[in-house]
Amino acid sequence: MENFEFCNPTRIIFGKREVDRAGQAAASLGSRVLLVTGSASAKKSGLLDRVKGSIEAAGARVWLLDGVVPNPRLSKVREGIELCREVGVDLLCALGGGSVMDTAKAVAAGAVMDRDIWEVFQGRAEITGALPVMTIPTLAASGSEMNGFMVITNEESGHKLAAGSPHVYPKISILDPELTYTVPRNHTAYGGVDAVCHLMEPYFNGPSPHTPVQDGLAESLMRSIMDAAASCLDRPEDYDARADMMWAATLALNGLTRAGVGDHPFPVHLVEHAVSAIFDVAHGAGLAALLPGWMAWRVHLGNGAKIVQFGRNVMGISMSGDEAADGLFAARAFASWLKEMECPASLSDLGIKAEDHPRIAENAQYQAAIWGITDLYSKEAMIELLSFCQSGL
Amino acid sequence: MENFEFCNPTRIIFGKREVDRAGQAAASLGSRVLLVTGSASAKKSGLLDRVKGSIEAAGARVWLLDGVVPNPRLSKVREGIELCREVGVDLLCALGGGSVMDTAKAVAAGAVMDRDIWEVFQGRAEITGALPVMTIPTLAASGSEMNGFMVITNEESGHKLAAGSPHVYPKISILDPELTYTVPRNHTAYGGVDAVCHLMEPYFNGPSPHTPVQDGLAESLMRSIMDAAASCLDRPEDYDARADMMWAATLALNGLTRAGVGDHPFPVHLVEHAVSAIFDVAHGAGLAALLPGWMAWRVHLGNGAKIVQFGRNVMGISMSGDEAADGLFAARAFASWLKEMECPASLSDLGIKAEDHPRIAENAQYQAAIWGITDLYSKEAMIELLSFCQSGL
Numbered sequence: 001m002e003n004f005e006f007c008n009p010t011r012i013i014f015g016k017r018e019v020d021r022a023g024q025a026a027a028s029l030g031s032r033v034l035l036v037t038g039s040a041s042a043k044k045s046g047l048l049d050r051v052k053g054s055i056e057a058a059g060a061r062v063w064l065l066d067g068v069v070p071n072p073r074l075s076k077v078r079e080g081i082e083l084c085r086e087v088g089v090d091l092l093c094a095l096g097g098g099s100v101m102d103t104a105k106a107v108a109a110g111a112v113m114d115r116d117i118w119e120v121f122q123g124r125a126e127i128t129g130a131l132p133v134m135t136i137p138t139l140a141a142s143g144s145e146m147n148g149f150m151v152i153t154n155e156e157s158g159h160k161l162a163a164g165s166p167h168v169y170p171k172i173s174i175l176d177p178e179l180t181y182t183v184p185r186n187h188t189a190y191g192g193v194d195a196v197c198h199l200m201e202p203y204f205n206g207p208s209p210h211t212p213v214q215d216g217l218a219e220s221l222m223r224s225i226m227d228a229a230a231s232c233l234d235r236p237e238d239y240d241a242r243a244d245m246m247w248a249a250t251l252a253l254n255g256l257t258r259a260g261v262g263d264h265p266f267p268v269h270l271v272e273h274a275v276s277a278i279f280d281v282a283h284g285a286g287l288a289a290l291l292p293g294w295m296a297w298r299v300h301l302g303n304g305a306k307i308v309q310f311g312r313n314v315m316g317i318s319m320s321g322d323e324a325a326d327g328l329f330a331a332r333a334f335a336s337w338l339k340e341m342e343c344p345a346s347l348s349d350l351g352i353k354a355e356d357h358p359r360i361a362e363n364a365q366y367q368a369a370i371w372g373i374t375d376l377y378s379k380e381a382m383i384e385l386l387s388f389c390q391s392g393l
Numbered sequence: 394m395e396n397f398e399f400c401n402p403t404r405i406i407f408g409k410r411e412v413d414r415a416g417q418a419a420a421s422l423g424s425r426v427l428l429v430t431g432s433a434s435a436k437k438s439g440l441l442d443r444v445k446g447s448i449e450a451a452g453a454r455v456w457l458l459d460g461v462v463p464n465p466r467l468s469k470v471r472e473g474i475e476l477c478r479e480v481g482v483d484l485l486c487a488l489g490g491g492s493v494m495d496t497a498k499a500v501a502a503g504a505v506m507d508r509d510i511w512e513v514f515q516g517r518a519e520i521t522g523a524l525p526v527m528t529i530p531t532l533a534a535s536g537s538e539m540n541g542f543m544v545i546t547n548e549e550s551g552h553k554l555a556a557g558s559p560h561v562y563p564k565i566s567i568l569d570p571e572l573t574y575t576v577p578r579n580h581t582a583y584g585g586v587d588a589v590c591h592l593m594e595p596y597f598n599g600p601s602p603h604t605p606v607q608d609g610l611a612e613s614l615m616r617s618i619m620d621a622a623a624s625c626l627d628r629p630e631d632y633d634a635r636a637d638m639m640w641a642a643t644l645a646l647n648g649l650t651r652a653g654v655g656d657h658p659f660p661v662h663l664v665e666h667a668v669s670a671i672f673d674v675a676h677g678a679g680l681a682a683l684l685p686g687w688m689a690w691r692v693h694l695g696n697g698a699k700i701v702q703f704g705r706n707v708m709g710i711s712m713s714g715d716e717a718a719d720g721l722f723a724a725r726a727f728a729s730w731l732k733e734m735e736c737p738a739s740l741s742d743l744g745i746k747a748e749d750h751p752r753i754a755e756n757a758q759y760q761a762a763i764w765g766i767t768d769l770y771s772k773e774a775m776i777e778l779l780s781f782c783q784s785g786l
Contacts (some may be wrong), residue, residue: 001635003408008401014653015396185451210633213617213641221608240603243394247653248606256649258406260640 002208002262008255009174014247016239019136019176022051022093023058025324029132029171030091031060033264034084036104038068040094040140051136063087067108071283072099074118074154080107081117084131094135094170098142098194098283101135108133113202119249120163121152123370127165135173139183140246141191141284143198143253153277159366160277162269175250177242185233188245189341190284192229194221195249196285197268204306206261206297209358218257221314224248226314229341234257265373268294271382274363281350288343289350291337293389299327300388306332330375332393335342346392357386395601397654401648403539404565407640409632412529412569415444415486416451422525422564423484427477429458430488435531438575444488444529444572456480464563464669464676467511467547470613473500474510477524487528487563491587491676494528495543495619498561503524514545516763520558528566533575533639534584534677536591538566548671552759553670555662568643570635578626581638582714582734583677585622588642589615590661590680592650597691597699599654611650612706617641619707622734637663639711658766661687664775674743681736682743685728686782692720693781700724725786739785750779 013021026033033055035048042048043066052062065080083089084107094104098393108130110117112361118127135145148169157304183191206214225248231241251257256388258264271294272286278285295307302322304327311317311330338345347353353361361382368377403550406414412776417425426448428441435441445455476482477500484726487497498638499610501523503510512518532556538542546553576584592611599607618641624634644650651657664687665679672679697720704710704723708730712719731738745753754775761770 001408001633001640003411005404005406008402010399011398012652013398015394018396210637212620213614213637213644216613216617217644219614222605223611224606242396243653244603244606247394251606251649253611256644257403260636266467 001207001211001213001260004259006259007166007167008146008208010170012146012175012250012308013172016178017176018174019051019179020054022174023054023056024058025174026093026134028059029134032088032090033060033062033093033261034065034080034089034091034107035062035303036065036068036075036080036092036094036096036100036107037068041182042095047179048095052091053347055093062370063089064345068096068100068103070099071153071160071280072103074152077103077106077110077117077152080308083226084111087303090131092131092133095136095138097139098144101137101142102152102285104133105130105144105150106152109165109168109243121161127167130167132171133168135170135180137173137175138179139187139191139247140180140242141194143195144249145170145175146250146254149253150271154223155175158252158277158362160273160372161367166370172362175246177239177246180246181241183235183346185236186342187282187284188236189229189233189343190282190288191249192225192245192341193288193291193338193343194284194285195225195252197291198253201266202258202261202264203310205264207264208260208262211261212257214261215258215309219310221248221252221257222314225252226337232342244380247368263369265376267377270371270377271360271364271385273367274360275352277363278360279350279352285344285350288338288345289347290389292331292338292345293391294385295331296328296393297388299331328393335393341347342391346387347390348392353389354390357383360386394604394606394651396775397651397652399648400559401539401562403563405539405643406565407568409571410569411446411567412444412572415451415529415567416449417445418565418567419453419484419486419527420451423525424453425481425483426453426455426486427458427473427482427500428455428485428486428488429461429473429493429500431461431490431493432459434575435488440531440572442653444486445748448486450624456482461489461493461496463492464546464553464673465496467545470496470499470503470510470545474503477504478786483524485524485526487526488531490530490532490723491537494530494535494537495545497526497528498523498537498543499545502558502561511547514554519716520560523558523560526561526563528563529572530566530568530639530712531572532580532584533573533586533635535605536588536643538563538568539643544666551670552756553666554760554763555666568639569572570632570639573635573639574630578629580624580675581629581736582622582736583675583676583681584642585618585638585734586681586684586731586736588618588645588675590684592676593684594661595651595657596703598657598660600612600657601653603654604654607650607652612703614641614650619730620646626734643762647733658764658769660770663760663764663770664753664757664778666760667753668745669747670756671753672743672745678737678743681731681738682740682745683782685724685731685738685786687778688724688727689786690778690781692717692724714761720749721786740779740783745781747772747780750776753779
């Protein structure tokens, strides 16, 4: 186990109808609230009014930043920052999925910075403070409700980049599983893939050779998410399944399973951010298209031991003892699960062609350079990886 | 899954030689430090001087509260509270095991209270604030380094009671596995039993019928602790084994596996506190003496389903499908593990006799009344339970 620091101060309020405590929670943090949300669903369902009403009833004033889209745009973040400064916002409240939460975090940090927030994503500036953020997720997927990360797309430069800071951990997150009953079938599945992938990245890429505690936790959460995702597709209004999915997805990227595995890249996320920056596909769909090929590529490189372990302990398959064969078997078993979840399992399933690989690899190089991992993930290595992801296993 | 709130703000600094960051960590919290420790081992090994030196080098003044004993005494807590007030302490630093950490927490809360700290344990007063606490555990067991609980023995009344408050979460805990290399063989094993039991109490006693996420995490941590404890006995200076044991034991009682299982008692701890209040045995030894019998008692009562699940998923045994037989089999398998760890596995192994049961049950009733669970754990029920624990399975 590698040395580590761990501190996750987010207060979670979890459960049925806890969304009605939004006003009480907000009142403990601020009184001039920017409510950040998406384009349509929270408005149509009445959820936006319910949350706005709760916050106003608790005595706060509310401004709205709506229209946040998947692969959330830098321009919207800048709009939010201006609004915060103009009206003197003292609390961000995100009501939506990962895009909405990440936008709220970027606004919260950007509003108190002298420099442009995009410089943080480029690795040229650091976050030294932020307005408090509260989140009310409506999708189980990103884990953004209990971590200090955010991903924003600069639609002008065509880059989708990640950044993080202890200052943008939500102070309070209200997780009400009933809010996810209406998530469409495909996005329910994509959310499960995203959460499983959050567990896979440190599990497969941590440098420490001895991490049984972390592995056990990650494997257990992967099984929970895969089981819950299947139940959610079968029975969208099964409270227990939605609750399991929501809590496991939160724990999947709150630092728990990463602590002690050592510094590690998030290569599948890295490449997916390039895919969705260029093709504007849903993040979870992009991950699904890459994951089986990524596993097969690792096996091809002779790094299949952990993929075999995943096959045995998560997919529950018996192994022959031959690492290459077993690793490929594990990757195929995962691809089968993706297909059962009606997800893409290759780049061709997304309509992406082999001729697109160089520009995906080039785009991903931009983030790889910021992360300082171009030695591991050169353009050539990425193109090889993409070739394994092109046609499915 | 039941509704819950979760917030654990403790900052963990984990790893090899991180103890040398004690001064830097302390300086971020205070400048007049009461260093709380035990009677001998940290002094003899030079660890006390190492930590004291680190804190003083960072510019703080240090006072010492030493001589804390296992089953830590209320009189020592009161001595610490007086010292804090006298010299104006602004930070408690605990260097030792659960007893030392719990003493530091009780002093931290008591020093800023008008009323006597024992009233908190009696359920007659509430903690409304505390001096900041930092811990440097030297034993993997109690989990006190990352939670808001403490257990103190009133040596005059002969009661060992537990209390908790969000105010006594350590601000920082430095977990350096090398500090546990010198823990004696028996206390290494008792620590493992204590940590496993912290996972078992919510796992076996949570009221929610649907907790696969929590069960999976608990089962995974139980397996990790049982594996690591065996390795620590075999190779006391195996860094990886000590590190696994330390981190898993911390996660075992930091709220992670309890969140969502619903309100639940800690019955084995409840009865053990009575045992060690009367007989002054090590807490982990007392738990070991009770656990197999407690499982058998639950099976006898027809509540064996979760014990069967434990047998299958943690002990890895195949089941026949008959709950009573399988449950007893699981309890016996756990008793075998305890014996391999050279732990007691029955009350008679501790020299306790059947004629002692009534006064153990009476003593435990005192805490049960404070917890409001005398309906579940009447004196008669406890005596029946103790009869299952008397002679081993």
